[in-house]
Amino acid sequence: xxKTLGFIGSGNVGGILARLAVAAGLDVVLSNSRGPESLxxxxxxxxxxxxxxxxxxxxxxxxxxxxSAYEKIxxxxxxxxxxxDTLNYYPERDGRIAELDANELTSSELVQRHLADSRVVKxxxxxxxxxxxxxxxxxxxxxxxxxxIAGDDAAAKAEVVELLDLLGYDAVDIGTLADSWRSxxxxxxxxxxxxxxxxxxxxxxxxxxxxxxxxxxPTPADRVRELTATVVRPxxxxxSIADWR
Numbered sequence: 267x268x269k270t271l272g273f274i275g276s277g278n279v280g281g282i283l284a285r286l287a288v289a290a291g292l293d294v295v296l297s298n299s300r301g302p303e304s305l306x307x308x309x310x311x312x313x314x315x316x317x318x319x320x321x322x323x324x325x326x327x328x329x330x331x332x333x334s335a336y337e338k339i340x341x342x343x344x345x346x347x348x349x350x351d352t353l354n355y356y357p358e359r360d361g362r363i364a365e366l367d368a369n370e371l372t373s374s375e376l377v378q379r380h381l382a383d384s385r386v387v388k389x390x391x392x393x394x395x396x397x398x399x400x401x402x403x404x405x406x407x408x409x410x411x412x413x414x415i416a417g418d419d420a421a422a423k424a425e426v427v428e429l430l431d432l433l434g435y436d437a438v439d440i441g442t443l444a445d446s447w448r449s450x451x452x453x454x455x456x457x458x459x460x461x462x463x464x465x466x467x468x469x470x471x472x473x474x475x476x477x478x479x480x481x482x483x484p485t486p487a488d489r490v491r492e493l494t495a496t497v498v499r500p501x502x503x504x505x506s507i508a509d510w511r
Contacts, residue, residue, distance in 0.1 A: 270294070270323055271327070271429075272294075272322075272325075273330065274321060274328070274329045274331060275297075275328075275331035276296045276297065278330075278394075279330045279352050280296075280352070283328055283398070284296055288308050288312055291311070292311065294308065296314050296315065297314070297315050317340055318340045324347065326429060327344060328352065329349055329351055329352065330353070331353065333354065333355050339377070341382070341384070344381055344383075344384045346385075348419075348425055349384045349385065350426060351374050351391070352391045353373055353374075354451050355373045355503045357502075357503040362503075367503065368502065372445075372447045372450070373446075374388040378418070385419040385421075386422075387423055388416040388443065389430065389437070390430075393460050394457055394461065395478075396478045396480070396482070397457075397480070401434070401482040403435075404434070410436050411435055411485045411486065413437060413438070414449040414455060415430070415439055416440050416441055416446035417443060436486070438494065448494040448499075450500070453494070453500060454494075454497055455497070458509075458510050460485050461480045462480065462482075470507060
């Protein structure tokens, strides 16, 4: 793959995906809400830009921002492009969104409605950044982990599968954007399979600290299929750290 990846948002997940892309030999264009001068230097294959410039430059564009800011994603320069949606709905951060609380839409359908002329694919939303980095493996490695993807365009999903393989992951197609709730917060495949069981002697208030220090547990495609096949849809945005205990 000799494509340029654009990044709208380059914090935890976006920043790690950018590092993996550079390590895989891809060119990346990074942006965030604070401006190009705030971005880390990832070497000669990466350059900083505004969100609109990153959208324009990317053959594929990763969006990794709070869901509450989804309407600020520049739609026009993304027309016709594949947009990789890593967003999750957290009401305590994003505020209440009635359509999501009522399960009338998934968060990815909300993003697709805003980006009506783009091809949105949900991916990399169900793994914390520390394991996203530590579990990446070369293509064909016996301990390859997988992550679910969802989208309405088969060709777009095929390109994202190819990209994820390059970045170190297998992909499990869980259906359309309407099905993408199967990897949302509160579902069995959301984060916990990748960090494993939290030790009993780790207190609730230290759980996140332990998770971000954990090396991670390889989670193969068969396990991801199993976890996403029979899941019950959670209430919109329903999730707490206690769910990981």
